[in-house]
Amino acid sequence: NPVGTDLIAEINRLRKERNAVILAHYYQRPELQDLADFVGDSLELSRKAAETDADVIAFCGVKFMAETAKILSPDKIVVLPDMEAGCSLEDSCPPEKFAAFRERHPDHIALTYINCSTEVKALSDIIVTSSSAETILSQIPADQKIIFGPDRHLGGYLSRKFNREMLLWPGVCIVHEAFSERELLKLKAEHPDAPVAAHPECPPHIIDHADYVGSTSGILNFAKTFPGDTLIVATEPHIIHQMEKALPEKTFIGAPGADGNCNCNICPYMALNTLEKLYTALRDLEPRIEIEESLRLKAKQSLDRMLDMAS
Ligand code: 13P
């Protein structure tokens, strides 16, 4: 196998040869973000996957994202560099249990975070991402009862912001759950003028200290426009790569975990993808996402509703 610059040259050669597009999420390793044709948040990546005219989508992200690409672009070959790249939110919500939960609440619609399996998408009415959730929720009539899953922190945040009760599935993101309020307060005391930007997957004791709450793209926009010179970033720290590229003169500090640094908040699933695995995925067109057609069509309905309502 090639190494270093040869590896990048080989990936570029294969990308052309395969007519492949490389999509990457902001939580990917910097070298993968830099190689990608497009880097974005979950909604932007879904849109790109739906629109692309490439023959192959190499998805540098986690499995539910690559599955979303396949649901929306079934004729493309979708490869994920490491098939073990899952998500704690998806794991928290087995389809059988979610189906039983829905049956216990037949008068509720299921508004479901995109961080879930294809099966759970197929059991849902409308999918949301962190960047589209508020726009979509505001279009649902006030008397409509709602189940929100699987992220109870995003659900709780929406519930508080819209003053609207929702039945919450008890899932969490292990990355955002790991931020420490005590360490964040210490960091704020050291940088009293630095605002805090947080992802809504953070628990309320972190959100309470945030000056801005939004999706990864929202946080990146905030980083590009806030007036100061230092920003505390309460989300997966690989996004800081894009901030440092866009604003090299400013300082971005990852919010700390209980050990006082931000490395414990690296997403272990996202980190499974590497340059080497991207190279072999493009070379072998494996590991490949495959979804049974009737399941895909069911899941597509709730995703299409999101794409319609989000725009
Ligand atoms: P967004 O990029 O849509 O904000 O999602 C964050 C996330 O945790 C993805 O796993």
Ligand code: SF4
């Ligand atoms: Fe899942 Fe959290 Fe990792 Fe995103 S950061 S993939 S929500 S575990």
